[in-house]
Amino acid sequence: MQFYNQNLHSRLLLGTAGYPSPDILIQAIHASETEIITVSLRREGVGGSEFRQLIAKTKKRFLPNTAGCHTVKEAVTTAQMAREVFETNWIKLEIIGHADTLQPDPFATVEAARILSKEGFEVFPYTTEDLIVGEKLLEAGCQLLMPWGAPIGSGQGLRNIEGLKTMRQYFKNIPLIIDAGIGAPSQAIQAMEIGFDAILLNTAIAKSKNPILMADAFNKAILAGRIAYKAGLMEKRNMAYASTPAYGLADLSL
């Protein structure tokens, strides 16, 4: 699997907010076997360097994000600052339309994606399952899309599974990462089974009772879901279909 020409093995991207301590976060990162961790910059600013140095010891690739931004200008400025701080062109573009629902603002996201792509950023846009917004983001320069499963932190899983399946079929060769809303490993498996390329997670692991164990659970679930997708799921039937042959059994109706 490749994101912007980078070869990757793990299909789990991990958020770094809200853990009980940096120590537990670092252990969870290792347990998850992720290769990409996403880190915010908007609130912490330059003063957050001690925290960033701690998690840099994991040697994972940083995907800085624009969490907390509500306008194009804020997001672009945060991305530019992130490029300097993290020395990467990668940016997870997240522009929030409403502080309570944390829905992405698709208009601002497309506009910011265009500006950032022109400036040489490799943009990971947080979006919905809307196909036209997805097309506009690709046209603006994004090479992958990150649709939500459900609102950020809600843990509801895939709220519009039919819409997400359509998106998967529509953008056949574009990497699609489910970003936000996954609350349980079973939901992550479901997303992987229908062919999504990867999952980005934070709250479900950070706020569990034991984040390190939960990171392990998600790692294995995502792996299982991917293998199941490759193996090809059976179709559902309306009737039972016995898997053992009936030939030779006594016919009780005689």
Added chain:
Amino acid sequence: MAWSILGSGVTGLCIATALCEKGEKLEVVENPNIQAASYFAGGMLAPFCEGESAPDIVVKNGQLSVEWWDNHVSNVKKTGTIVIAPPRDMSELRRFANMTICHEWVDPGKIEKDLKGRFSEGLFFPSEAFIDPRLALQELKENLKNKGVSFHTGSPKGKIIDCTGMAATSSLKNLRAVRGEMLIFECHEVNFLRPIRLLHPRFPCYLVPRANGRFMVGATMVESNDDSPISARALIEMLSSVYAIHPAFAEARIIETGTGCRPSFPDNIPQIIEQDGKFYINGMYRHGFLLAPVLALDFVKKILG
């Protein structure tokens, strides 16, 4: 002079008190230009609530600290803590209940009468307590002075016990700051007897009553060593939370805002470190009042046997 304690925040004063009680000779060296992080603390002695995100050691040692404070200062209030959430964030309250122990489900209005009719369900932690941190620190300091301990800003003369929090950053590798913002307001229309925690998925906050109609609200948690004044966002979010607890707070008068940097190690647990001929007691994170007494007793045991 046997011991020189650097820093007169909650850590320094607890260490000084514990040493003094063992008959040790000591002095406390203060830096007049630095305001201790504990000056901005909530003063909640809430080991069970903290267990929501802190490890068991904090819960266990925190319980011992409640008794220590009760034996050393006069303003410990053993009233318990109430935890509530707005109706749409009830899942946060259920999560909080799952992560903590020693609580009961209550009608918050039956415990705290000014919450009557505002929140249908809440969690009550009856064995928790709180203090006014500024009064408590003042009292510890006065008690030490009365026992002949000198407080000065000159050079240390004894063996150094560094309790300077973030000021020790250059000596302690891995010590980082977690920025916290708080405010104090005054309102005489609402009367609460105990700390109230309002849960929210992004901006949980607590309200602690102080004397004379004052309340302290805290505190943000930002992974940053920036100690500049409170941000507009923190102020807006904390005031919104306070308004959600009781609308009469809308007419409150804001007395003070403050920012402190909590000294923290990667596991957010404090440590006693012996290094370069000095002792360092640091990394209280958000648990200074909850853990400093136990750490002080451990330290005294470690050096005096």
